[in-house]
Amino acid sequence: MSDAAPAGVVVGDLEKVYVDPRTAEEVVAIRGLDLTIEPNEFVSIIGPSGCGKTTFLHMLAGLRKATGGRMLVHGKPITRPGADRGMVFQDYALLPWKTARENVEFGLKIKGLPAAERTATADRYLRQVGLDGFQNKYPRELSGGMQQRVALARALANTPEILLMDEPFASVDALTRISLQELLMQLWESEPRTIVFVTHSVEEAVFLSSKVAVFSARPGRCARIVPIDLPRPRRWAALQAHPRTAELRQELLALVQGGIAAPVGVA
Amino acid sequence: MDAVRAEHLHDVPTGTRLVHAVQRVAYRVWIALDVVPGLAAFVAFVFPLAVIVAVWGALAAVSLYPDYLFPSPGQVAVKGWELLANGDIVRHSGASMFRLGLGFVVGLVLALPLGILIGVNRTASAFFMPPITFFQAIPGLAWVPLAILWLGIGHKAVTFIIFNSVFFPILFNTILGIRSIPDNMVNAALTLGASPWVLVKHVYLPGALPSIVAGMRLGAGYGWRALIGGEMIATSTGLGFMIFDARQFLGTDVVILGMIVIGILWLVTDVLILRPLERRTVLRWGTVRE
Ligand SMILES: Nc1ncnc2c1ncn2[C@@H]1O[C@H](COP(=O)(O)OP(=O)(O)OP(=O)(O)O)[C@@H](O)[C@H]1O
Ligand SMILES: [Mg+2]
Numbered sequence: 001m002s003d004a005a006p007a008g009v010v011v012g013d014l015e016k017v018y019v020d021p022r023t024a025e026e027v028v029a030i031r032g033l034d035l036t037i038e039p040n041e042f043v044s045i046i047g048p049s050g051c052g053k054t055t056f057l058h059m060l061a062g063l064r065k066a067t068g069g070r071m072l073v074h075g076k077p078i079t080r081p082g083a084d085r086g087m088v089f090q091d092y093a094l095l096p097w098k099t100a101r102e103n104v105e106f107g108l109k110i111k112g113l114p115a116a117e118r119t120a121t122a123d124r125y126l127r128q129v130g131l132d133g134f135q136n137k138y139p140r141e142l143s144g145g146m147q148q149r150v151a152l153a154r155a156l157a158n159t160p161e162i163l164l165m166d167e168p169f170a171s172v173d174a175l176t177r178i179s180l181q182e183l184l185m186q187l188w189e190s191e192p193r194t195i196v197f198v199t200h201s202v203e204e205a206v207f208l209s210s211k212v213a214v215f216s217a218r219p220g221r222c223a224r225i226v227p228i229d230l231p232r233p234r235r236w237a238a239l240q241a242h243p244r245t246a247e248l249r250q251e252l253l254a255l256v257q258g259g260i261a262a263p264v265g266v267a
Numbered sequence: 268m269d270a271v272r273a274e275h276l277h278d279v280p281t282g283t284r285l286v287h288a289v290q291r292v293a294y295r296v297w298i299a300l301d302v303v304p305g306l307a308a309f310v311a312f313v314f315p316l317a318v319i320v321a322v323w324g325a326l327a328a329v330s331l332y333p334d335y336l337f338p339s340p341g342q343v344a345v346k347g348w349e350l351l352a353n354g355d356i357v358r359h360s361g362a363s364m365f366r367l368g369l370g371f372v373v374g375l376v377l378a379l380p381l382g383i384l385i386g387v388n389r390t391a392s393a394f395f396m397p398p399i400t401f402f403q404a405i406p407g408l409a410w411v412p413l414a415i416l417w418l419g420i421g422h423k424a425v426t427f428i429i430f431n432s433v434f435f436p437i438l439f440n441t442i443l444g445i446r447s448i449p450d451n452m453v454n455a456a457l458t459l460g461a462s463p464w465v466l467v468k469h470v471y472l473p474g475a476l477p478s479i480v481a482g483m484r485l486g487a488g489y490g491w492r493a494l495i496g497g498e499m500i501a502t503s504t505g506l507g508f509m510i511f512d513a514r515q516f517l518g519t520d521v522v523i524l525g526m527i528v529i530g531i532l533w534l535v536t537d538v539l540i541l542r543p544l545e546r547r548t549v550l551r552w553g554t555v556r557e
Contacts, residue, residue, distance in 0.1 A: 082458075158459055
């Protein structure tokens, strides 16, 4: 039809087969995965353990290669990692020999920004995630939740078009998790961008997302898309009371636990 | 209560009380020495050595060996003064230290990039590891004959032998350090747009540094041992040559003197350069690996 490249992310018939180099044994992690992500959409991925969610994110980031199918970002195939696709890891993955500020500055330094500008930008993002005054601390001097904030600031400061988040709040305590979720919502609502967010928590997916992609058990594929038609801005206090919240949670839980997404062979 | 304790004290055997008294005095001395920072630790280090020298002196006095085979501490001290005055010790130590430094630098400069390459790249690892594992098993001194034939007697041959001893520990520790960096640290840098060079500079090198420094210390130690051995055969200067040469003229005092200088030089290098370097990197980098 049109020559214009489709905006956003288009994934078609994606496949990833891992081959054990010693035994030549094959594990089909993903097969027949189709998913379309609109620009500035907040998509959560939910599904049983081992269904290929991390694998999928890493392939979007260009950290692992697909063994079949298509993955297009703005019409262009993904070949390698790039600053246009930022990532937040479950284990924070901060560089221990850099301070909080140096970690956040790192991407800007790679881009060649002058030092003064880098520092100003890093400090602004650190303030946004509530870490004013911790700029010169090393990761080991910060709590888990604070480290995850630094990792979030680091990814945001680099202004990626697409932000990939792999269970970023899974390893922090419940209260910190809630404050990080609200923080992420505020940031996203004031400055929307495409976010692909992997989680095991139905509550989290409902709270954050524009739509939720429910993956099937391995080999993973997108079994169902559930649009989250909850009002914004999203805040926990308001959302808990909303009648749709409970319905959507029920629906997702049923999909994850029973039927399509049930893990096979899991005791 | 007090009565019980007093009685208890009474029961303590005289021998034990004597030990306690000595301990109290030792403690007082320790505290007194501590006025100067590090002095107490220094005395604690030197005292056992002083005992050894005393035993050596006693043995020399009653020894069945003649003086020229088993010299007394006094004889060695006199010889030490003489060789210090005529510049022999300085000359030979200088030659040894120079070679160690040169061999060390060459070893480091070659081992570091190769270690990074092998640690990062699977193909490079598959190609280089078998020959490296093989050559690593050959002691540095086994290279002496070839080193002499190829490079002649002198600095070059000895430096080559030292290089051989320094290279492998640094190489292996670099590989180990690189491989123990968590994948996601590398992934994080990649998703921030890091080029291979940025990865090396900001992730691989700092991440592997504590391990690299440990390898440097190990390598310097191996190099020092190989140096003395190599100098005995492949050159006509250096501490190794000095003690081996003295043997021909039954100069046991020079031999022992040389051994003492070798020990002191190594300790000084280790305490003043290598250990602080190791402590600094470990301190600064802290808990690098989660
Ligand atoms: N590097 C790898 N080599 C071989 N197999 C792998 C590798 N990474 C993942 N797999 C396999 O691929 C499948 C999907 O793994 P992946 O980590 O993507 O799952 P996941 O959905 O993220 O799971 P979880 O929810 O537990 O994090 C699993 O069966 C896993 O064993
Ligand atoms: Mg995962």
